[in-house]
Amino acid sequence: MKRKALKRWTCLVMGLALVAAGAARAQAPAPAGYPAKTVRIVVGFPPGGGVDLMARTFAQRLTAALGQPVIVETRVGAAGNIAADHVAKSAPDGHTLLVTSTVHPINATLFSKLPFDPVKDFAPISTVASAPDCIATHPSLPSRTLAELVKMARARPEAVSYASSGSGTVMHVGMELFLSMAQIKMLHVPYNGSGPSSVAVMGGQVPVLSTSLGSALQQARAGKLRMLAVTSAQRTPLAPEYPTAAEAVPLPGYEAITWLGMLAPAGTPPAIVNRLNAEIGRSLEQREVREILANNAYDPFPNTPGGFANLIQSELAKWGKVIRATGARAD
Numbered sequence: 001m002k003r004k005a006l007k008r009w010t011c012l013v014m015g016l017a018l019v020a021a022g023a024a025r026a027q028a029p030a031p032a033g034y035p036a037k038t039v040r041i042v043v044g045f046p047p048g049g050g051v052d053l054m055a056r057t058f059a060q061r062l063t064a065a066l067g068q069p070v071i072v073e074t075r076v077g078a079a080g081n082i083a084a085d086h087v088a089k090s091a092p093d094g095h096t097l098l099v100t101s102t103v104h105p106i107n108a109t110l111f112s113k114l115p116f117d118p119v120k121d122f123a124p125i126s127t128v129a130s131a132p133d134c135i136a137t138h139p140s141l142p143s144r145t146l147a148e149l150v151k152m153a154r155a156r157p158e159a160v161s162y163a164s165s166g167s168g169t170v171m172h173v174g175m176e177l178f179l180s181m182a183q184i185k186m187l188h189v190p191y192n193g194s195g196p197s198s199v200a201v202m203g204g205q206v207p208v209l210s211t212s213l214g215s216a217l218q219q220a221r222a223g224k225l226r227m228l229a230v231t232s233a234q235r236t237p238l239a240p241e242y243p244t245a246a247e248a249v250p251l252p253g254y255e256a257i258t259w260l261g262m263l264a265p266a267g268t269p270p271a272i273v274n275r276l277n278a279e280i281g282r283s284l285e286q287r288e289v290r291e292i293l294a295n296n297a298y299d300p301f302p303n304t305p306g307g308f309a310n311l312i313q314s315e316l317a318k319w320g321k322v323i324r325a326t327g328a329r330a331d
Contacts, residue, residue, distance in 0.1 A: 031094075031269060031275060034275070035068040035094060036095075038069045038095070041071070041262075042083045044076060044078075044082060050298070065282070079107055081111065087264075088117075088266070092269075096264075099128075099260065099263075101258055101261070102170045119312060122263040122264065122266055123264040123268045125276045126302060127261040128260050128261055129293050129301050130299050132256075132257050132258075134211060134229065134231060135149075135175070135228045135231070136226060136227045137207055138201055139226045140204070153184040153185065160207060160208060161186060163191055163201050163205075164210045167190045167329070168329070168330055171210040171212065172210070172328065173256075174256025178245060181251050181254055189206050194211045194215040198219060209225065213238065228245075229245040230245070231254070232257050233246065237299075238297050259301060261301075261308055262276065274305070284300045284301075
């Protein structure tokens with residue numbers, strides 16, 4: 001009876017919290033005169049990728065919500081650092097924003113010197129989406145489960161290699177965290193992107209693949225790859241048939257996800273940050289937006305500015321430790 005009462009109370013509190021959050025979004029005031037001109041969302045990665053997709057998805061919704069054009073501006077280079085530096089040095093008036101990913105805190109350690117501070121030079125607005133990565137193999141590899149792959153690697157230290165989309169990517173450092181926690185070693189073979197790394201494993205050039213779920217899911221379901229596990233803390237509803245790495249080995253506490261979020265220059269007025277946060281939250285409730293995310297293997301990831309700031313701080317510590325331990329540097 002006590003457990004039932006506690007469950008009812010918990011549900012009531014959660015319900016009230018959701019209502020309060022919705023009310024806060026509905027009541028978020030529009031800062032006087034904002035926006036006064038076109039809003040630019042800067043992206044540091046090529047068109048067609050996940051960061052670009054999220055930027056364009058929210059640019060369209062923000063255009064309708066803010067009453068001014070919101071456009072996407074691409075500034076590719078240095079693993080997103082060129083775009084980040086541009087936004088960090090832009091006027092803090094809400095007219096220049098950055099959509100980035102987990103690479104933002106990773107770059108803080110991966111690069112020996114950055115022209116900006118990844119924390120002090122930005123005002124977090126909200127995370128928008130997240131996606132697990134995955135560990136897969138060529139179908140011919142004898143290991144049919146992640147636990148069997150770990151056993152093989154322990155028996156043959158550094159004789160097993162894995163492909164990733166490049167040094168310093170989430171797929172690289174996430175796999176290195178897994179290897180460290182599992183107390184095994186594999187040889188890292190970096191490629192220039194998820195496409196080439198997947199092709200290398202499907203072609204039998206490298207036996208193991210660490211990549212994004214979205215880039216591997218179709219190939220796995222077609223039998224061209226053998227999916228062993230996803231790297232999120234819980235199974236993803238996008239592919240519930242695959243276990244998490246934490247449960248497959250088992251390896252309690254292991255998690256390596258790719259998140260995407262929006263930042264503004266430091267000093268941007270809180271009223272503008274809160275307005276943008278509210279509009280992102282409303283957009284993530286739209287069925288069309290959720291379908292876009294699901295079709296690209298992303299889950300909605302709404303957040304508060306403070307929650308996003310805490311995430312960046314925790315990711316800085318987490319990935320910094322992995323990068324220093326592996327000695328990974330930017331290519």
